[in-house]
Every structure is written in C-alpha cells, then in structure tokens.
Amino acid sequence: MIKPLYSADCMSQNQGRNSYNKDGKVEFELVVKTIVESGWLNIAQKCPSPNFNQRPEDEISLLVIHNISLPPKQYGGAFVEDFFCNRLNANAHPYFAEICHLEVSSHLFIRRDGSIVQFVPFNQRAWHAGVSYYGGRDNCNDFSIGIEMEGCDDEAYSEAQYNSLQLATQAIMLAYPQISSDRITGHEFISPKRKTDPGRAFHWQRLFSSIKPKDSDLSS
C-alpha cells in the first residue's frame, strides 16, 4: 500500500484518502476513472504548479521517466515541490541559486518511500522535457506525461518507488490508450546529449515486466 506523506502546503489539496478500500488496497478502477475524468491521479498528493499550459493538440501518447533530487543526491526534503512551484529558496543550498529561476514541472514525482505527488493534471502540458525528440517529432512536452523519480543516475531506486511507478503507469496506460508499452522512454533518450536521467540505475526491465500488456499490444 502507498502511504502518502502530507506536507503542510499540500495537505488540504489531498484527495487520496478516498482511493483505498477497507482492506487498504488501492481501488484501481476508481483511480483510472478519476484520471479520465479529471486528469488527476487520486492516490497522489496534489501540489498544483503554475508551470504548465495547454497541450497544442489533445494528444497524450508518450510517457517520459526522469530523476531529480534536491539538493542532488539528497532525499526526503520538500525542495522538489518548492522547485516545481517556483518557491525554491536560493539561499538554502549553493546549487539552488543556479536553478531557482527556472520554471519547470512534471506531472508526477515519486519519492523514495513510494509516495506520489502530482503537480500538473495529465491533460495539461507540464514543462519537464525541454528540447527533446521522439519518433520524428520534437517538443515532447506537447504529447507526453513526465514522471520524476526521486533519485540520481547511479543509485538504485527503491522497491516502493518501482511499485508506485508500476501502479501509476498502468493506470495512465488505461486512461490514455495511445501510451503503449513501447511508448515509455527516458529523458536521456529523448534529449540525448543534454540529459542523462533516469540513468543506468533505472531498471527498465523491472518496469516493463510489471506492466500488464494491453490487448492492443498483444495484437500488434
């Protein structure tokens, strides 16, 4: 079971408590239905970011995995949430002064303990990929969903993170059928000379083997 953490800023926004049945299991069908209806993952802590805009077309056909940790390689603070909501304190760490002016976001952020934060509804365009290229098209933000794993390129991600990623991915694939398992990629592959995340520590097989194929995947 995923136990969301509640930070003071986001607690009032949380909707996740409605998504567990009496056994503490996630009501998966309700999770998918809520995504389709609202663009929000109801097991995530909602932490709305101002860094989004409308997708130029309504297409949602790619899932991009990233990593982030702030400060780099330090886990557990609220700095990623602060960064994606344009309130990172430039004085809190020397690195923050370099990045605090950036206006970026992702749809989801999965912490080391497996708790999930959502910044932007999936039907809106989050600002996670930057200059990028996939399948003959650039500007992957236009048609992708971005998931940030709390971590770095060379340190193993946690079991809890993979479990949450699997759950979120499976729900997203059902809500947005254009995201087939061959349209899940990493930032390092769509922005190759510029980005290295989620890096060699990310266990792609762990993700792909945990995703149930859809009928459309089996027939193709």
Ligand SMILES: [Zn+2]
């Ligand atoms: Zn990235």
